[in-house]
Amino acid sequence: xxxxxxxxxxxxxxxxxxxxxxxxxxxxxxxxxxxxxxxxxxxxxxxxxxxxxxxxxxxxxxxxxxxxxxxxxxxxxxxxxxxxxxxxxxxxxxxxxxxxxxxxxxxxxxxxxxxxxxxxxxxxxxxxxxxxxxxxxxxxxxxxxxxxxxxxxxxxxxxxxxxxxxxxxxxxxxxxxxxxxxxxxxxxxxxxxxxxxxxxxxxxxxxxxxxxxxxxxxxxxxxxxxxxxxxxxxxxxxxxxxxxxxxxxxxxxxxxxxxxxxxxxxxxxxxxxxxxxxxxxxxxxxxxxxxxxxxxxxxxxxxxxxxxxxxxxxxxxxxxxxxxxxxxxxxxxxxxxxxxxxxxxxxxxxxxxxxxxxxxxxxxxxx
Amino acid sequence: xxxxxxxxxxxxxxxxxxxxxxxxxxxxxxxxxxxxxxxxxxxxxxxxxxxxxxxxxxxxxxxxxxxxxxxxxxxxxxxxxxxxxxxxxxxx
Numbered sequence: 032x033x034x035x036x037x038x039x040x041x042x043x044x045x046x047x048x049x050x051x052x053x054x055x056x057x058x059x060x061x062x063x064x065x066x067x068x069x070x071x072x073x074x075x076x077x078x079x080x081x082x083x084x085x086x087x088x089x090x091x092x093x094x095x096x097x098x099x100x101x102x103x104x105x106x107x108x109x110x111x112x113x114x115x116x117x118x119x120x121x122x123x124x125x126x127x128x129x130x131x132x133x134x135x136x137x138x139x140x141x142x143x144x145x146x147x148x149x150x151x152x153x154x155x156x157x158x159x160x161x162x163x164x165x166x167x168x169x170x171x172x173x174x175x176x177x178x179x180x181x182x183x184x185x186x187x188x189x190x191x192x193x194x195x196x197x198x199x200x201x202x203x204x205x206x207x208x209x210x211x212x213x214x215x216x217x218x219x220x221x222x223x224x225x226x227x228x229x230x231x232x233x234x235x236x237x238x239x240x241x242x243x244x245x246x247x248x249x250x251x252x253x254x255x256x257x258x259x260x261x262x263x264x265x266x267x268x269x270x271x272x273x274x275x276x277x278x279x280x281x282x283x284x285x286x287x288x289x290x291x292x293x294x295x296x297x298x299x300x301x302x303x304x305x306x307x308x309x310x311x312x313x314x315x316x317x318x319x320x321x322x323x324x325x326x327x328x329x330x331x332x333x334x335x336x337x338x339x340x341x342x343x344x345x346x347x348x349x350x351x352x353x354x355x356x357x358x359x360x361x362x363x364x365x366x367x368x369x370x371x372x373x374x375x376x377x378x379x380x381x382x383x384x385x386x387x388x389x390x391x392x393x394x395x396x397x398x
Numbered sequence: 399x400x401x402x403x404x405x406x407x408x409x410x411x412x413x414x415x416x417x418x419x420x421x422x423x424x425x426x427x428x429x430x431x432x433x434x435x436x437x438x439x440x441x442x443x444x445x446x447x448x449x450x451x452x453x454x455x456x457x458x459x460x461x462x463x464x465x466x467x468x469x470x471x472x473x474x475x476x477x478x479x480x481x482x483x484x485x486x487x488x489x490x
Contacts, residue, residue, distance in 0.1 A: 177411045250485075
């Protein structure tokens with residue numbers, strides 16, 4: 032184990048798992064936290080101060096749907112008072128002009144609005160709720176304020192062929208940034224993997240479109256995208272390395288090194304109700320577990336890339352190989368890479384079909 | 399995009415400097431933070447929508463009197479263009 036020699040730069044605050052949407056690729060765990068277990072306002076206020084004192088620069092209020100918390104405006108105010116840059120990661124439901132005005136007045140720096148597609152019927156199908164038209168209205172409201180504005184499109188097998196329309200919608204709305212985020216295969220997305228994973232041809236085409244758009248919109252809208260890691264040669268530096276840059280707090284107050292860490296067996300995550308954030312970050316078993324290089328197996332242990340990708344993603348290793356300490360199987364050097372190749376073979380064997388029947392999706396439930 | 403001398407650069411929506419008492423001084427923006435010191439801080443502090451690029455150049459040339467004036471000017475134009483590309487600046 033290596034003691035922490037750095038502090039987190041970002042805090043992901045999952046305020047609630049409640050959400051009006053039921054997205055088929057939701058990153059929340061399959062086991063969701065119920066309202067009565069949610070951390071109360073006073074605890075969040077304290078934690079935000081602790082985070083700033085620990086060196087955190089930015090807090091992302093997310094969920095579930097953070098707007099489901101009636102105390103959100105108060106928490107934004109508390110975060111700003113603590114000196115934090117404050118982002119809201121939201122579906123935009125339920126929000127009106129008055130509440131948005133209150134959030135901005137409380138010091139909200141950045142509003143990130145998710146979109147599921149550019150076509151209403153498809154978007155609502157992936158979200159499992161009528162939401163697309165509401166989001167269009169919310170986008171108009173956000174544009175009236177001088178705050179950071181990002182659109183986030185989650186892209187996958189069933190909507191990649193609409194990518195140009197999504198870019199069209201982006202230009203029409205005119206945010207400062209737009210993220211085109213390939214689905215990451217954890218939680219509900221892992222359950223829906225075969226229906227979501229793009230084909231190689233779709234992926235290649237999408238990268239061509241996105242690089243073109245990034246160039247064309249340079250200086251106007253910052254276009255960001257990443258290659259889905261199953262198709263990559265090397266793993267992603269998940270969360271910038273375990274316990275290096277980011278801490279995530281679940282709605283119940285547990286502190287995790289990443290969104291999906293609850294899938295890892297035998298891990299105990301400390302709660303901000305019992306220990307300070309600094310103590311958990313610096314000394315808890317969970318944060319020490321995969322910090323540094325001591326835990327690494329070969330080929331990571333002697334690999335030149337270990338300081339770039341930190342062995343990849345522990346949760347992906349767990350989901351695919353059932354061994355959380357394995358080299359991330361998406362790595363072309365990993366002994367388990369054949370597992371990823373088998374999945375890619377399967378999803379590339381058939382062309383992307385017309386959208387599957389609604390009944391075939393595994394929709395995210397509500398807690 | 400390179401700015402014009404008459405532009406008045408202003409931090410883009412969602413971008414701000416942390417408070418004066420917070421160290422190190424940092425330009426905060428969506429999903430990013432840029433640590434600033436020396437000339438970079440002097441420049442960003444003047445991107446307030448009031449200073450023109452020409453005024454920023456003159457003020458920095460005074461602060462960094464030992465540097466070649468044309469070098470200071472060039473560095474400022476390059477840095478402003480870089481921040482603009484990151485969508486951290488509007489040229490108004």
